[in-house]
Amino acid sequence: MKNTKFSYLAIIFFHALLALIIFVMPFLSKIYALLIPIVGLSIVIRNRNKNNEVIFVSAYLVGVEVFLRMTGGNFNNEYVKFLVIFFMIIGMLYNNFSIRSFLYVIFLLLLIPGILVATSNENFDFDLKKAVVFNLSGSWCLAIASIYMFQKRLLFSELQNVLIAIGLPIISTVIYLFLYNPSVRDVVTGTQSNFETSGGFGPNQVSTILGLGMFIFFSQLIFFSKSKKEIILNAILLIFISYRAIATFSRGGVITGAVMIFCFLVLLYAFSNGKGRKKITVVFVLAGILGVSIFSYTSFQTYGLIEKRYANKDARGRDKKDRLGGREAVIDTDLKLFLDNPVLGIGVGMGKENRKESLGQAVAAHNEISRLFSEHGLLGIFSFLILLFVPFVLYVNNRQHLYFFSFFLFWLLTINHAAMRIAAPSFVYALCLLSVRVKIPEKKENG
Template identity: 65%
Template sequence: MKKTSLSYGYIILIHALIALAVFALPFLSKIYAIVVPVVGFLIVVKKQNKNNEVLLVTAYMVGVEVFLRMTGGNFNNEFIKFNIIGFMLLGMIYSNFSTKAFVFWFFLILLIPGILMAVAVANFNTDIRKALVFNLSGPVCLAICAVYMFKRNVLFSDLQNIILAMGFPIFTTAIYLFLYNPSVKDVVTGTQSNFATSGGFGPNQVSTVLGLGIFIFFAQLLLFSKSKKLMFLNGALLLLISFRAIVTFSRGGVITAVVMIMCLLFLLYYFSSPRGKSKFTTVFIVTILMGIGLWTYSYLQTGGLIEKRYANKDAKGRTKKDRLGGREEIIDTELKLFVDNPVLGVGAGMGKQAREESFGMEAASHNEISRMLSEHGLFGVMGLFILFVTPFILYFDNKQHLYFLSFYVFWLLTINHAAMRTAAPAFVYALTLLSVKVKIPEKPED
């Protein structure tokens, strides 16, 4: 255990130093963006993906995506998604995939009518290639990840290593935020999402990835802290990431993290023995006390503005008319477009153009569900049905997947407030499809 703790601590330290190095020398972010896929490729090829190294590499990419974006390391907005798709295909070459995953190949086919429709209706002012890539890279990434992970056997301990691979670069992101903005008090003046506390990048995406980090290190604290040193370390990581997530003033990622934790605690309690359930009282109390302490500190650091933000009030305490930062109006227009174009929709990536022409509103969608309906019509409905139902069908024979509900709600809640701007919801959704065993059953002797 000492060796394990030491190596874990060193990995944490290395990722803190990465944040410091990139903050001091920003050009290193580009080098980091190159090193990650190159080293990942060499690892997968050398190991021939015998232990699902592809999942570790792609999980790390999911965790590092927002950090690369905020520090200028990404070569384009879809850089990580394209890399993940490539690694998943490489993994299929080495390790094949389940023939039962055809449902997600069918999901990809359902996107084709929307593409054809987009080509037919796009005007001269629309960059059709850019519009298609922006809106379809997420669903395509999800489908390819889902095909690779569909009923793929992994141990629960291996799954924990996969989500930790996501967690380490998320910790790097949190450290970078402290370096970029060491004093929250100096930059918080209102209740709107705050770019200064989000590293100068989109608070919604920063909050989303930090929320995922909250869950990862909560699970690590609860299930894999076998010594007091590890408990202290994981507890500190959890509080650090949670604070930086809260002060982005973007609520989506934080609320999602809370729901994920509630789902994990529910499943752990449900499947625990009577003796295990009795210990949960302590877990609940400690979790609540940590939450109260963190919220109090955040309240003091923001001069009480964070409480007004979550109460949907402005800095003067007046209740805001909209609860979702203007997203309700976009969703409403997308539903109207669906009603007017119920079969084929307005075309993949054409929602922004159609909203501008019909309603005079030039804004990209933040909701993947309403976007699928408006742009893909009936084919979008069928695609969403596949995504909603398939994980639960598999879960009936996959009860040892303790993170199933948490991963599912992360995907569902994230696509409702941040669409699929990043690879995180696509990858985490696919994790629900893994066949997880707490331990490999022993083979009976002949």
């Protein structure tokens, strides 16, 4: 047990040190990006994926994606998504997959007409291949990961290790943010999303992955902190990640992380006995106090601007016209495009091109649902319904999956404010489909 604790501390220290090294020598980020799949593949091959190693390698890739992108390590924006797809396919070759996952094959097939419609459109001059990859790589990643993970059996403790695999690179991310911008006070001047406090990268994506990190280290603090040292360590990580998530001034990821934690505690409360509910009530109160304290400190560091940001006001305290950072106009355009082209939609990538005319600039959709409707029409609606209902059908016989609702809400909320720019929502959605058991089932007697 002592070795396990030392290992956890050592790995955390390694990822903190890694952030420092890459901050000083940025070129190492690309080497890091190359080493992860090479080392991961060697682990999978050596163990023949007997313990679903592909899930753990993919989880680490999902956690490291934003860090690689902000440090220039990514070879292209879809690098991690395609690596996740690659490892999921490798997993299928070793372990096969459930025939009942065919609905996700149908989901993929429903996306094809949208590609064909786009190829037939001669009114726009744009790179179709680039548009297809940009808009559909997240969907491909989700579908392939879902096919592999469909009812794969994992213990709850193993699932937590998957989350830790995501969380470790998030530690590197938050350390890098502190190195890139030690003082939030010096760079905050308004209530818009802040690139300086986000490591020079997109605040929306940084907020998304840090919001997921909030949930990961909250669950680690509640369930898997076996000593005072681990309690203190996980609490510190939770506080720092939450603080830097709020400091991005991008609300989506923070709100999503908070919703995941709240949903998780509600589920625990509902399934607990009287004694357990008292403990969870205490956790609720403590979590609330901690959340208010972190937000208050961030407010102090930002001269109260963060409060105005969440109240949808500008730096002078005036109410902003839009509540979603301009996303309302994009969603409105998507809905109009759907009504004009309800059957097959306007084609993959054509929404961005059409917005040049309606909004005066080529704006990519931040809402995956409205994009599916406008670019894929009724087929997009059917594909979304598959994603919406299949997990709940599985959950009926999978009640020990304590993270199910938190994972599902992460996917649903994230695709509403950040589309599927990063691999995290695709991968976390697939985690909903795992068959999770809290305890190892007892072996039946022979005969």
